[in-house]
Amino acid sequence: MKNELAVSPSPSVEEIEMDLLLEGIYRQYGFDFRNYALSSLRRRIMNFARNERASTISALQDRILHDRSWLDRFLFALSVNVSAIFRDPAFYLAFRKEVVPMLRTYPFIRIWLAGVSMGEEVYSLAILLEEEGIYDRCRIYATDINEPVLKKAKEGIYPLELMQTYTSNYMKAGGLQSFSRYYTAAYDRAIFKASLRDNVVFAQHNLATDASFNEFHVILCRNVMIYFNRELQGHVHHLLYESLVMFGILGVGAKETLRFSPHEQAYDEIDKAAKLYRRVA
Amino acid sequence: MMSFQIITIGTSLGGFYALKTLLGVLPQNFPLPVAVVQHRSAEESDIFAPLLASHLQLPVLEVEDKQEIEGGRIYVCPANYHLLVERSHFALSTDAPVLHARPAIDVLFESAADSFGEGVVGILLTGMSRDGSAGLRKIKEKGGYTVVQDPTTAEGRTMPQSAISSMAVDRILSIDEIGPFILELCAGQRGAA
Numbered sequence: 035m036k037n038e039l040a041v042s043p044s045p046s047v048e049e050i051e052m053d054l055l056l057e058g059i060y061r062q063y064g065f066d067f068r069n070y071a072l073s074s075l076r077r078r079i080m081n082f083a084r085n086e087r088a089s090t091i092s093a094l095q096d097r098i099l100h101d102r103s104w105l106d107r108f109l110f111a112l113s114v115n116v117s118a119i120f121r122d123p124a125f126y127l128a129f130r131k132e133v134v135p136m137l138r139t140y141p142f143i144r145i146w147l148a149g150v151s152m153g154e155e156v157y158s159l160a161i162l163l164e165e166e167g168i169y170d171r172c173r174i175y176a177t178d179i180n181e182p183v184l185k186k187a188k189e190g191i192y193p194l195e196l197m198q199t200y201t202s203n204y205m206k207a208g209g210l211q212s213f214s215r216y217y218t219a220a221y222d223r224a225i226f227k228a229s230l231r232d233n234v235v236f237a238q239h240n241l242a243t244d245a246s247f248n249e250f251h252v253i254l255c256r257n258v259m260i261y262f263n264r265e266l267q268g269h270v271h272h273l274l275y276e277s278l279v280m281f282g283i284l285g286v287g288a289k290e291t292l293r294f295s296p297h298e299q300a301y302d303e304i305d306k307a308a309k310l311y312r313r314v315a
Numbered sequence: 316m317m318s319f320q321i322i323t324i325g326t327s328l329g330g331f332y333a334l335k336t337l338l339g340v341l342p343q344n345f346p347l348p349v350a351v352v353q354h355r356s357a358e359e360s361d362i363f364a365p366l367l368a369s370h371l372q373l374p375v376l377e378v379e380d381k382q383e384i385e386g387g388r389i390y391v392c393p394a395n396y397h398l399l400v401e402r403s404h405f406a407l408s409t410d411a412p413v414l415h416a417r418p419a420i421d422v423l424f425e426s427a428a429d430s431f432g433e434g435v436v437g438i439l440l441t442g443m444s445r446d447g448s449a450g451l452r453k454i455k456e457k458g459g460y461t462v463v464q465d466p467t468t469a470e471g472r473t474m475p476q477s478a479i480s481s482m483a484v485d486r487i488l489s490i491d492e493i494g495p496f497i498l499e500l501c502a503g504q505r506g507a508a
């Protein structure tokens with residue numbers, strides 16, 4: 035039984051204003067949010083307007099289009115950077131068990147982590163690969179749209195108070211060592227071992243507007259596309275598909291699917307819960 | 316007659332029993348989609364949906380990102396994500412918690428009101444939080460219909476009470492009355508087959 039939802043045909047004034055704002059930002063500054071998921075974007079824009087005491091989105095648009103510093107604040111307010119070291123431990127456990135054995139057969143391994151936020155995913159994977167004895171053969175490309183966040187990723191410094199959770203994640207993820215050997219505690223901060231970055235290249239890359247830049251054996255793009263609408267998800271999936279070698283591995287976020295990928299049929303499922311797939315066509 | 320398009324439900328402490336009671340009344344041919352936010356801890360596993368399903372006639376699905384909204388199904392929010400209504404489908408997000416909660420009821424209610432206006436029924440049940448009140452106000456503002464569990468029959472009174480003191484809700488009912496009332500409210504609704 036299917037219930038066809040009759041959605042109100044005429045957009046509200048708020049929706050018109052949002053469209054105009056996003057179109058304006060794209061044409062003035064080149065940042066393209068026009069195909070981000072509307073519902074969560076709207077919440078973030080409305081919160082920003084409230085905090086900045088702008089009475090309408092149009093009033094916000096006036097400021098942002100005429101003053102670059104407003105744009106930067108706006109970009110900051112829009113970005114969602116939540117992450118964690120060994121976030122979803124089951125994912126890393128599956129990666130260890132199902133993906134690492136395949137990777138061992140490659141002499142050289144290129145990995146793209148798209149949307150790495152503050153680098154939590156980068157250090158997690160570097161640790162895992164090192165423990166599996168293949169890190170020396172890997173080159174990791176860690177990208178994000180957001181420059182300030184990438185800068186943090188390069189530093190690899192996180193609040194010390196998070197280490198308890200991260201240690202427990204690490205263990206659930208199949209960690210083989212004592213987690214504390216990977217960082218030095220200094221005051222209230224944990225500084226991750228610089229050698230974990232030896233084979234990592236950090237670079238700004240916008241999934242919505244930039245092209246593919248290499249061919250990879252593994253691409254992880256987790257919890258990034260949930261902020262996009264279906265159309266943009268399709269576009270990004272095409273980009274990822276094009277950037278993946280035959281039999282390459284794709285990983286997406288725990289609640290994401292390949293349903294909006296134009297290449298869904300080209301993938302085999304490796305692990306359902308971990309959302310790990312292999313390109314086979 | 317009003318034409319509803321989606322039922323949205325929010326609950327916290329004591330929610331499982333309340334949901335089981337309310338949703339257990341809905342028959343297999345219930346025409347509307349039902350979206351549920353139940354507060355729970357971030358680490359909780361995915362057994363909530365199958366556990367709830369074992370007590371109900373309607374299928375229960377844990378939402379995946381951008382999943383279509385279809386009638387006659389119960390959609391529950393996964394732990395540690397917000398659930399939003401995005402026109403013909405759902406969206407998930409990991410935006411900051413609202414009133415310490417992720418998923419937050421306000422996020423579901425407000426996004427449903429934005430998408431479906433007067434087509435939304437909002438139901439706020441038992442809980443010890445103030446989450447849900449702002450969202451319910453928004454549903455009402457946009458012309459939707461609001462129901463709150465009678466706090467005296469709720470395991471957690473704070474949540475329903477907070478809504479009742481902040482707005483004029485359309486109906487205050489005991490948990491046993493809500494299911495039958497919803498059936499009546501949506502009777503004659505063309506669910507399309």
Ligand SMILES: C[S@@+](CC[C@H](N)C(=O)[O-])C[C@H]1O[C@@H](n2cnc3c(N)ncnc32)[C@H](O)[C@@H]1O
Binds near residue numbers: 113152256
């Ligand atoms: C929630 S974080 C995900 C971090 C990490 N992948 C994880 O799963 O924990 C989402 C990241 O996507 C980035 N992002 C958003 N839009 C993007 C785009 N168009 N291109 C590249 N990155 C983007 C954000 O800056 C943010 O750092």
